[in-house]
Amino acid sequence: MSERIKVDIKDGVADVRLVRTDKMNALDDAMFSALVDTAAELEANKSVRCVVLSGEGRAFCAGLDMSNFGQMASGERGSPTDGDGEGRLEKRTHGIANRPQQAVWGWRQ
Secondary structure: OOOOEEEEEEOOEEEEEEOOHHHOOOEOHHHHHHHHHHHHHHHHOOOOOEEEEEEOOOOOOOOEOHHHHHHHHOOOOOOOEOOOOOEOOOOOOOHHHHHHHHHHHOOOO
């Protein structure tokens, strides 16, 4: 799947783990992209009946990695793209303002 997320599927249960222990699994642009991709892959896998979301290390998730988003806001780093130069997450609905909602949208079904 991704360097940010590990997935193990057994008996219809997908164990999805956030993997960024050095930052207590804080959410950065790479983690949001990995969440979107993982949700899409699991949605397509009809053998999955249940998803358990957890974090590796001593914390589930420390929340947003503010240093990462500060760099994006200042223009030091771009936002994730889908290869055509367009932001993958931003073009889904309402731009970067709803990025956290967009990352979990795939899990609602």
